[in-house]
Amino acid sequence: MPIIDGSGLSRVLREELKNKAKDLKHNPLLAVILVGNDQESERYVKLKKRAVEEIGAQCQVHHLREATTAEVVALVNKLNQDTSVHGVLVQLPLPSGVDQDEVITAIKLSKDVDGFHPTNLGLGYSGQQVFTSCPSQAILDLVDEYIPTPRPRVLLIGDSLDLIKPLTSLFVGRQCPVTVLPEWQPWIDYSLYQVVVLENGSPRSVSGSMFADGSLVIDAGFHYLEGKACGIAVTADFESGVGPWLLPVPGGLGPLLITMLLANLVKAASRNG
CATH class of the missing domain: 3.40.50.10860 (Leucine Dehydrogenase, chain A, domain 1)
Incomplete structure (x- = not known):
């Protein structure tokens, strides 16, 4: 894709x-x-x-x-x-x-435009948050656009306050099956998930063949190699006409x-x- x-x-x-x-x-x-x-x-x-x-x-x-x-x-x-x-x-x-x-x-609460207030995070479980954290809202919008499944299986790899924790509550609030891992694990079958968010992992270590066709992979791992920004995914592996969608680094979640x-x-x- x-x-x-x-x-x-x-x-x-x-x-x-x-x-x-x-x-x-x-x-x-x-x-x-x-x-x-x-x-x-x-x-x-x-x-x-x-x-x-x-x-x-x-x-x-x-x-x-x-x-x-x-x-x-x-x-x-x-x-x-x-x-x-x-x-x-x-x-x-x-x-x-x-x-x-x-x-x-x-x-x-009404001025919490970052969406990090504990009450906003908690209300995410019922979908009643006043504001959604910025990266979480961006990802939810992409899921709505690219994944037709009403309750996709979601894998979140990371542990951050601004992304993984809010996303966990928001996806649970949408009644999606959610798995959260603090770090990338080689034993996981990543093809079982329709939505995968990669926050923690080594730079350029993940290939497109690991994921199901039509799934959505969000690269949220920001690294620098040889003076250039890169993510966890090997972007070139996702450039064919088939396979998973990729929001890459750079030019993806950041903007x-x-x-x-x-x-x-x-x-x-x-x-x-």
Whole structure:
């Protein structure tokens, strides 16, 4: 099956969101809290700010070079009470010494555009979450598009807060049989699953022949080899006209993540504006 073009899908969706943002009574406003001096986090925040502004919305970045848990929570509470702010995002990971759980739990549910609040995660089991985590929503949309089976068998390989844990609750909420493994295991028959999400595994170690024809393989493992980004799957193995679909690295889930954040922001503005 063909490779799924995440970058192309993202461009189309962002044009749609730009038009939706124009029609809102109030311009969507995202507040981002960045704690510490991690360069990778700073880079991600810049990408998010640029994407928000590209759809005509606004983004405020609150950069705390040094902060305690109490100081970060105080800022979250201030932004919760600001009616001009539609979404609050705390860039993860937080520095050691700052309690991530306490900070995330402090975000107002209606402004939790990252979808990481414990209540949002728990409501996923019944499909009643206010917001879905960005990578999870991207994957669910792809499953709806490419997998015709109402309750596909799902295999999730990983253990992350932003992807595997939310996906587990969401697929269970859809009454899908779900298997979760923290790491890639050679003894598993991967052809038994219609949806496979690869988060943990060695770079370029998985071939298309391991999966059933027509299944959907999501590569969510980001690695660098010889200075170039790559995933867990060997992308070339999936390029024939038959076999499984692949959302690759690069050009797959990455571009869709920020787009789903934009979708949640527009949704929040339409509800809270």
